[in-house]
Amino acid sequence: MTRQITFTEAINEALHIAMQNDPDVIVLGEDICGGGGRKDQGIEDAWGGIMGATRGLIKAFGPERVRDTPISEMGFLGTAVGAAATGLRPVAELMFMDFLGVSLDPLLNQAAKLRYMFGGKVRVPLTVRTSMGAGSRAAAQHSQTLYGITVGIPGLKTVIPSTPADAKGLLLTAIRDDGPVIFCEPKSLMNDVGEVPEGDYEIPLGKAAIVREGSDVSIVGMGRTVKTALEAADRLAALGTSAEVLDLRSLHPMDEEAILATLQKTGSLVVVDESPPRCSIASDVAALCVDQGFDYLNAPVKKVTAPHTPVPFSPVLEDLYVPSADQIVAAVRALS
Amino acid sequence: MELSHDQLLDAYWRMRMIRAFEEKLNDLVTAGRLTGFLHLYAGEEAVATGVCAHLTDLDIVNSTHRGHGHCIAKGVEVEGMMAELYGRSTGTCKGKGGSMHIADLDYGMLGANGIVGAGIPLTAGAALTASIKKSGGVAVGFFGDGATNQGQFHEGLNIASVWNLPAVFILENNGYGEASPTEFVTPMTDLAVRAKSYAMESDVADGMDFFDVYEKAGTAIERARNGGGPTLLECKTYRFMGHYVGDPMTYRTKEESEDWKQNRDPLDLFENRVVEAQLLTSDELRGIDARVDQRIAAAVDAAEQAPFPTPADLLTDVYVTE
Structure with a gap:
């Protein structure tokens, strides 16, 4: 029988593969190390993101490429856009999609538009992973599905997997896309278990x-x-x-x-x-x-x-x- | 910091080019030959020029809606810029960006930006790239006094400081955020003090004095390049023209702007200083004036004759397709 892992583990695996294969891939966001990396205190790994999807990255790839950010969604997404436009391939974690409310400009007016405004002279290979959707008893400000906003912004792509296997393959494709991709992670599916192929594979964006x-x-x-x-x-x-x-x-x-x-x-x-x-x-x-x-x-x-x-x-x-x-x-x- | 004869000539050439470019645009709009939202940089030339004189091809600058000066100071060609303002396919951005979005990464210019304060995190991001790739480059972000009341300023400076990024933030305090005097909207005179909140180095320069900007920016850029982290450098300056072309400027007195123009013009101050010190001659400067005016005139002619984008261009450059 093929290997069974959770949605969260599938995402974690994709991040490890992407970082392993491309030194330009960095990961940043709130609590994505979650205090991990304090080797002097014997804390090598900690939260690994609110859902645990980034667990182990700090240990594997170090603090240069795996960064806890301040609770400044606009600031760190803008930083990620600037890094993407100048040669890195950042994967930012927007802890909950509801936080688009305090972070929209870097996506709406920067990431989505730089290439067009610059006449094609820039690439913005940014992936924003974001947890979204209802079903976790998280109430009005932590449960929305706001992909309608990002889908309505030309220049962005928006992806939403429904199985662990798709999560892994779509995330690898999203990270390697040369433009900004919003990667929606449905909260209520994160503990779902499914068959997930080993190794590196991609699922094309835009294919149902x-x-x-x-x-x-x-x-x-x-x-x-x-x-x-x-x-x-x-x-x-x-x-x-x-x-x-x-x-x-x-x-x-x-x-x-x-x-x-x-x-x-x-x-x-x-x-x-x-x-x-x-x-x-x-x-x-x-x-x-x-x-x-x-x-x-x-x-x-x-x-x-x-x-x-x-x-x-x-x-x-x-x-x-x-x-x-x-x-x-x-x-x-x-x-x- | 000593400047060579060539560096002085280059500094004057850039300041004069910025002034001539902006004055020409003002004339073209007034004459009905050019359209769009234009925010002119005349009066602030010493800031862009004094800062960019330290930069190399490794370095990135990020700019604002008032961005023509930063582009010219960083080396973007005026011919492409002029064509861009005319919306022609030969423009730096194929006519798709316009005045508020001129960018040319071939020269390390990461764009003017129509959103006040948005360039600040972008600058931090460019500095993060330089830091992780160990390129030796620095990122310089220009923005106005108004931007210091934006969340992006505070969030961006905090990130740059906590990550010790090779960034320099140039705060061009021209006394007005659009029409509102700075003191109406900001409870302090020296905005550089805001750096203290982020344990960041800061300094204040006379933004009308090329040499003062050059010296203080040099210190900040060297610090960033050597791993010493970011700096907030406030340059006190003045906008000779309105917030935008067509601004009736009812919010300030004619006496005030005339006083700045008569007594604090950065080009005059530069000329007086270098001629008095016998570093450059008036003849050399007039020679530059003539060459600059000629080049701008030719850029206008070329732009007016250049082709417009084709209908197919509407749909390209949204996504990376190749």
């Missing part, structure tokens, strides 16, 4: 994956909602409906071809996004289907999203907030 074949309806998801979609597909199968599940994996570039292909195959589509409904990936996918896949549609495109509210704390409410398999099943059943 069919994770379950089906013929009656297409369910499009990303990150955590892929898992929910698969659960719904199981239940639909028991009800006699064959659902195909497409994992977008990359939100920009988005694999429009794959979305239209599955729609053409099944004739109906439900898109599941953990974000609030407005200006979301769900609305984007729905618009694509109507604009370019109208002739394939046998039924309206359905969106299953979070409500237009902040993420609540109370576990009862939070569970209602996140799109559920029940909602997906109901949306599919409403199509026929």
Whole structure:
């Protein structure tokens, strides 16, 4: 049987490989050593990031290339952009995607635009890993899925894996991309275990994956909602409906071809996004289907999203907030 | 710090080039031949020139919305800059950047920047690259008094200091953040004191005096280059023109700006000093004036005749595709 490791371990492995293979790769962020590197006190390794994804890097690669930053998201992301533009290949960790609120300028106005503004004379090979999404009882300021913001900024790419194997391969590709990539890590998946190949491999950005074949309806998801979609597909199968599940994996570039292909195959589509409904990936996918896949549609495109509210704390409410398999099943059943 | 005859000629050539470039732009906009948001550097020439005189090809500078002077001081060609301002494909950025984003990494120029304070962390990042790659280079960030009230200033300086980066932060205090006098928005006169919060070295220079800037910047750059960490150098200066071309300048008196222009013009101060000390002759300086004016005129002619970008250029350079 192939080796099984967690999502977090897969990311950790990708970081080790990327740093091993390229001396220009550096890693920086809040608590990414987390106090590790205090050899005089016998503390070689400590937190390794809030999720432990950077554990061991300080020990393996030293304090020059693995840096704890001040709690200055704007400052260290700007520093990472400057380093990327001048020859390093930084991987910055934005502890929670919600902190985009205090750090947007280096991504919005710098990383995303330098190449265009400079007429192509610069490369900004920056990866920003960021933990996001609900399900951890972390409430309104530590649970958002703000990829809608980064997807809307030309010059950035945005990636969101749903399995440990994809996390490793997509992260290696993101780090080696010569432009800025936002790498979303769904909090609720970090302890998921899956088969992950050994060694170095890349998964291209902009390629969706069919994770379950089906013929009656297409369910499009990303990150955590892929898992929910698969659960719904199981239940639909028991009800006699064959659902195909497409994992977008990359939100920009988005694999429009794959979305239209599955729609053409099944004739109906439900898109599941953990974000609030407005200006979301769900609305984007729905618009694509109507604009370019109208002739394939046998039924309206359905969106299953979070409500237009902040993420609540109370576990009862939070569970209602996140799109559920029940909602997906109901949306599919409403199509026929 | 002694300057050779050639270095003095070069310093005057750059200051004069900056002045002529900015005055020409002012004329071109007024005459309706040029458009865009233009923020001119006239009056502050001694700062960019005094600092950049110490820099080499290994070094990176980062600039602001008022960035033409820093580009010229670092060696970016005025022909490409002029074409850029005209939005032509022969511009330094193929016409896609414009005045607020002129950049040319071939000369170590990491860009003007339209976001006040944003260049400060970028400078720290360029210094981080120099530090990790052990290139021997330093990174110099220019910004105004207004930027010192931005979070990026405080976050960037703290990072540069705690990591002991080879960076020099040049604070051009021209007394006004856009239209607001510094004392309206900042509760101190010498902004260099802000370095103390970050245990960073600092100094204050007369930004109208090339020689004072040259000396103090030299100390800071040498310190950075030798592993001594970053410095905040405040240069007291004055903006001869408005915040932007077309600014009615209702926030300051004519007497005030005339006084600076008559008595504190950095080019006059430089000329008086070098001629009195018999380091350069008036003839040499007038010769430079003529060559500068000729080159600017030719740059305008070439820019006006250069091709515009093609429609296909709209979509390129967003992502790295090759």
